[in-house]
Every structure is written in C-alpha cells, then in structure tokens.
Amino acid sequence: MRPRRFLPTGPLKGRIRVPGDKSISHRSIMLGALAVGETKVTGLLEGEDVLSTAAAMRAMGATVTRTGEGAWTVNGVGVGALLQPEAPLDMGNSGTSTRLLMGLVASHPITATFIGDGSLSKRPMGRVIDPLSEMGASFEASEGGRLPLILKGASPAVPIRYRLPMASAQVKSAILLAGLNTPGITTVIEPVPTRDHSERMLRGFGADLTVETDADGARVISIRGEAELEPQTIEVPGDPSSAAFFIVAALVIPGSEVLIENVGLNPTRAGIVEVLRQMGGSIEEVNPREVGGEPVADLLVRHSALKGIDVDPAIVPAMVDEFPVLFVAAALAEGVTTTTGLEELRVKESDRISVMATALAAAGATVRETEDGLIITGTGGEPLVGTNGTIATHLDHRIAMSMAVAGLASRAGVEVDDVRPIATSFPVFETMLEGLTA
Numbered sequence: 001m002r003p004r005r006f007l008p009t010g011p012l013k014g015r016i017r018v019p020g021d022k023s024i025s026h027r028s029i030m031l032g033a034l035a036v037g038e039t040k041v042t043g044l045l046e047g048e049d050v051l052s053t054a055a056a057m058r059a060m061g062a063t064v065t066r067t068g069e070g071a072w073t074v075n076g077v078g079v080g081a082l083l084q085p086e087a088p089l090d091m092g093n094s095g096t097s098t099r100l101l102m103g104l105v106a107s108h109p110i111t112a113t114f115i116g117d118g119s120l121s122k123r124p125m126g127r128v129i130d131p132l133s134e135m136g137a138s139f140e141a142s143e144g145g146r147l148p149l150i151l152k153g154a155s156p157a158v159p160i161r162y163r164l165p166m167a168s169a170q171v172k173s174a175i176l177l178a179g180l181n182t183p184g185i186t187t188v189i190e191p192v193p194t195r196d197h198s199e200r201m202l203r204g205f206g207a208d209l210t211v212e213t214d215a216d217g218a219r220v221i222s223i224r225g226e227a228e229l230e231p232q233t234i235e236v237p238g239d240p241s242s243a244a245f246f247i248v249a250a251l252v253i254p255g256s257e258v259l260i261e262n263v264g265l266n267p268t269r270a271g272i273v274e275v276l277r278q279m280g281g282s283i284e285e286v287n288p289r290e291v292g293g294e295p296v297a298d299l300l301v302r303h304s305a306l307k308g309i310d311v312d313p314a315i316v317p318a319m320v321d322e323f324p325v326l327f328v329a330a331a332l333a334e335g336v337t338t339t340t341g342l343e344e345l346r347v348k349e350s351d352r353i354s355v356m357a358t359a360l361a362a363a364g365a366t367v368r369e370t371e372d373g374l375i376i377t378g379t380g381g382e383p384l385v386g387t388n389g390t391i392a393t394h395l396d397h398r399i400a401m402s403m404a405v406a407g408l409a410s411r412a413g414v415e416v417d418d419v420r421p422i423a424t425s426f427p428v429f430e431t432m433l434e435g436l437t438a
C-alpha cells in the first residue's frame, strides 16, 4: 500500500497533455498482433493495464517493442495463428485485457489460463463466457464465473448472432474479436450504444465489418470471419477518461484555468463533457480535429459555479468510467444531483456506487445511495471538510484519483489508502497535478 494525503490547493493553472486512450491502446496492440507485418503506434498509454495486454500478446507469439516514449511497434502473427501461451496470462487489474483476450483465444486452437489481482478476480466473466461458449469455446472458471479460469478455444468456432444483455463494449468486443477467426458472419446486437473503438479500428485494419440500425433502433454489428488484417500506423488520441479528473478539478477550484490538449471526444465517450456543461461548467473546445480516426480537441476549462442536475440515464454508457469524478463535482455543486441507471458501476474495479458513497461521506459530503445511483446534495462551491481517517480505494484507480480531486477542494485534505493502482491507467497523474499546482 502507498497511502497519500491530497491537500487543498490554490488555482490550477497551465496546460497538460493527458496520456493516450486506454481502450484504443489495448486494441492497437491486439489488432497489431493479428496483422501480418509491422503496426506502428504513437501516443500509446504506458499504463499497467495496457502492459498486461502487451505481455499477453507476446506470450501468444507477437513481437511487441517499445521504441520511444509512447512509441511502439507490433509485429503480428496473423488471424488464426496465435500461439499456445506457456504460462498463465496475468491480466493484473484489467477487465478490458481479460474480456477482449478471452474473445481472441476463444476462436484459436489454444488453451489459456487467465489470472488477475484481487479486484479483477472478483469481477464477473459469465458475460463473456456465455456467448463464447455458444461459439464453441469451453471454460473451467472459478466460482461465480470468475478468474482464475482456463479457456479452451474452438477450432473452428461457430458464428453466432448475439443480443447484448447489458451495455458493455467489452462483451461486444470479445464477440467481434472471436468472430475474426470464425468462418461465416458473427453478429452482435447492441440495444444501447457503447464505445465504438473496436468497430472503427477493426475496419481500419481492413476487416469486413458492417453496422446497421434495426427497426427498434438497436445497432447490428456484423463481422466476416477468417479475416486478414493489414498492419496500420496509429496515433492514439488522449484519454477523455483521464482528462476528466483535471476537467473536474479545474471546474471546482476557484481561479483555475487549464488547457488540456489532445482529448479524444468520440461521441460514445464524451458524456462527461456534456453533463458538466449542463451543470454550468465552462469547457471550451479549441482546435477541433481528427487524430487516428477519432474526433479530438484541446479543452479550455475554467472554474465555474456548478449546479446540481438530474443526469439522464441514457448518457451513462458514454461516461461509464467518469461517474466517480462526476460525484465529486456534484458534491461541490449548488443543489441536488441525481444519478440513476448505474448498476454496471457495481462490477468495475470496485463497487463504485457504494465505495464513492462511503468515501464522499467520510470527506463531509451529503450523499444517499440508491439501488442504481447516488443522490448528492452539494456544498454550493464551499470546500468539503476533508477526512480524518483514510479512504479505502479497493484497488480502484478511479476511486483514488476522484478522491484526490476531492482532497484538492477540501479544507483538511483527503487521505487515500493506496495510490499505486493509479498506474494502471494514468501513471503520470500525480506529476501532472504537481505541475498545475506549482
């Protein structure tokens, strides 16, 4: 454990460039590993989660090399040619690595053991085991469909048409990746749209993938199997999920003005910006452009008087990882913020509804937990009291960073029990924070 107390600060001033998008970084390595030839990636997130993906792809035959800061090359083996890993694949803290790689392995003639840390070993894998079993893969999982688990891939796998029972880009992606090496057409029906990086990138690598809308408005995504992928040159845009911590910090700390460069604003990811604007946040998009096939802009964020709102549950998938830090913004806003439809937050690195309720209450906020969200009455811009004791972060990077932001906007500071998990998604978080408060 590495505890740290985050102390109240004066205005945040300056410019930062957040690291590469985690979702796109994982997929760059996975798809690069399936393309014959050299894929070049810049702006790759060098966080522990992505490094777990890199190590797993190496263990299955790809050559994954760091050539400079954020600059990587991947020499792939080709779809269908992943090798049998000799040791268990250690997924660390990363749900994305686990579920997407389970999809890849499921349609290869190999057997792999997946292991992970204490947090990942509590998370549900039944959601991918079910569809991948239908495709012919077999599983020996721990109780409740959890890690450690052994996956025996099917050869050949059978194509399925699968309607997602929950809004999950990881489940969608696992099935599409399994479909890459499955003869015929694999289809995923997505009633509620989730992040579409897999669809964009699979197409970019040359897969035959179509997206249609059915009569009920659901997205119908189909991929033709036995695909051949072409190596690509990828520039990874900055991660909006990482930017969110500094957006909220700049909004709630009086006198702040921060320019966050190169933030990915894919509409399936940018919900946090929309919701914070609805709360009265001043977030200006400067120099909008495209990077790596994704919409990107620099965000100029100024301290603003925030007001509470009812957050529309339809926006949840577009900001699913940003609720912990949104709760901090709500705790400092004027009036009541109500969130609903957040049941998926209970199966992330921690139960983010209940852990944030406890953490914010300990820091002096007024919070009520419901079955599927939090109702928070804000201070109207007054700092939070801060903590006496230590906040339990449960190996959850987003809890640690959110409560760090709460500490900056408090009187006594906020102590979190362990900042090490921050390195899974945002290794330079503390350094960037120091740069803005210096």
Ligand SMILES: O=C(O)C1=C[C@@H](OP(=O)(O)O)[C@@H](O)[C@H](O)C1
Binding pocket: 022, 023, 024, 095, 096, 167, 168, 169, 170, 171, 173, 195, 320, 321, 344
């Ligand atoms: O596909 C992805 O890259 C991700 C999907 C989301 O998970 P779910 O699919 O479980 O919603 C998100 O929470 C995670 O951080 C990254």
Ligand SMILES: C=C(OP(=O)(O)O)C(=O)O
Binding pocket: 049, 093, 094, 095, 096, 097, 321, 348, 349, 398, 425
């Ligand atoms: C949920 C997250 O990641 P993962 O599911 O990949 O562990 C996250 O980064 O907030």
